[in-house]
Structure formats: structure tokens, C-alpha cells
Amino acid sequence: MAEPNMLQRPRPESRARFHDDFGQRFLVTVDTEEEFDWSRPLDREGHTLLSVPALRKFQEFCEGYGVTPVYLVDFPIVNTPLAVQAIGEAVREGRAEIGVQLHPWVNPPFEEAITAHNSFAGNLPRELEEAKLQRLKAKIEEVFGATPLIYRAGRYGLGADTASILRANGIAIDSSVRARFDYSGEGGPNYRHHPCHPYWVGTDDPRILELPLTSLYWGPLRQLGDWIYPRLWRAPRLRGMLARLGLLERIALTPEGITAHEAMRGVDIALDDGVPVLVFSFHSPSLAPGYTPYVRDDAELDAFYAWWRTLFDYLATRGISSTSVKDIMRCVELP
Structure with a gap:
């Protein structure tokens, strides 16, 4: 039996179904990572971690709305005590969840050259992609005392071997597919024809549940x-x-480059299309001014939080509640 390839467009029959009482819900995911200059070539040393303490404020903000955010952490984040200080208690008490985000250029072992091609983890040799994932997952378990069940490839960089690697290492959910986006011009995947609906990857158990980022x-x-x-x-x-x-x-569905009005239109379309899980995302350095193009000063940080207030309020008016990885695993129907 051929290993499942997450780069291929899924068949309609692979669509995941949820228990009737699940309805439609939303999930907030945070690409929790170091700060670096997005306009410059990648390197292993040229980053900082100054925005990490700002995770605490966002966590408290989400708790005020009854939202359980999922922090997809990469190696520099899990390798600093600032992360546990900011969200460790919330993760231990179930008010937040932890997941894996693999940035290969800053994640040991370092055996590959730093190139645009190699920045997509799925382009690496299988043994190296898996070794990096194992090193990161073990560090997360050591630091946070929790076993991550969800994965997102940095730069959305899935590869032909990623599904089997995730299965072999106990990852139940992938959320790397950015529907309607194409990164092939940079050597990455093409998700132009992938759906927003969750779907199962492969036919052999345990299967991977793909939870695409919602874009339409x-x-x-x-x-x-x-x-x-x-x-x-x-x-x-x-x-x-x-x-x-x-x-x-x-x-x-992101506050980075999308206005609240546009995002509400996106929510309406996703709900009309029957998408059961609306997946929101953003990069954690946007939680402090000056580290991303989207939040350059205090005024833009205020607007960032206003965006979330508007969306959380709008989702409430539509009767859409927050969900979590734990809830999704409990409510998805096994194929």
C-alpha cells in the first residue's frame, strides 16, 4: 500500500464528518515563533524572542471570551523559558493547547544548507524531516509536560513523506494546508485546489485528520x-x-492583512459552505509592535485586538462557539 501523500488533492469521500451536536465551530491557532526580518534571507542565528511574553496577554484575552487557543510552537520558542512563563500554566490547566510547528532552518539537527527549497520541511530527506520533528516534539513534551497532537509545517511546507512521519510519531491532526494558496513558485506546495473542509489522509489506520486553514x-x-x-x-x-x-x-481568516469586515464575509461564506471547523491563524510576533508588517506600532496593536473582539462577537451572534483539538478529536467520526 502506497503511503498517503498530503500534497495531493483529497477525494470527496475522504471528507471528515462530525457528531451532530458538534455543529460548526472555530479554532484559533497561533504560529508561535521567533522574530526575524521577513524581507531578508533566512538564517539560524538572526532572530530574537522579545515578543514571547506578549503571549500571556493574548491568552488572558482569549480566556475572557471562552476561547482555547492552540499554540503551535517551534524550536526557538520551546527552547526559551519565556514560553513556559507566558502560557505554561494555561496549557497544564487546559485553558490552552500546545502543538508542533517545524521551522527546519532553526530546528536541529542541522544537516541541510539554508535555502528557500529547504525552508519547506517536506522537501528535506525523510530521515532529516523526521529527526527534526522528533527533536522538537520531545522538547515540547519535556518543557510543557504535554503531548502535542497537532502539527503545522512552517511555511505550510508539507512533503510526500510528512503523513507517514506524523503517523509514526503519534500526531493525529495536521493543519498545514492553506487552501487556495500556491507556494510552488518558491519550491513549496500548491494548495490551490485543496478544500477548506477537514478530511482524512490515507486509508490505513491511524489516519491523519487534515484541518486546513480557512481561506476562500x-x-x-x-x-x-x-x-x-x-x-x-x-x-x-x-x-x-x-x-x-x-x-x-x-x-x-487572519488579522494579518485582512480587515475585520473582510473576515466576517469570509466567515459567512465558510458557514454557508458548511465548513464544520473555521481555522483562524496568525504569527505570534504580531502580538508586539515592530516585529511583523502587520503590527508596526501601538495603534496597530490596538487594532489587532479590536479585530479579534469584532470577530469573536460576530461569531457569537452567528451561534458559532470555540472548539479545541481535544473537542475535535472527541467529536470527529472515525472513517
């Missing part, structure tokens, strides 16, 4: 989005014009 098209041309968008990747002004005219817009 809005506008009268949305049904043609998979055809139009790839043909306009070199024409961002034309894509912007289509969005301004209200004809076609790609909306990801």
Missing part, C-alpha cells in the same frame, strides 16, 4: 477563483481591482 473566495466570480487567481499571480493590481469592484477576493 468571495464575490460573484468566486466559483471561478481557482481558475482566475493563478492566472493573475503576476498581476497583483488586477487582483486588487477585482477585489475593489467586489467581483473576486481571496479571504483568509
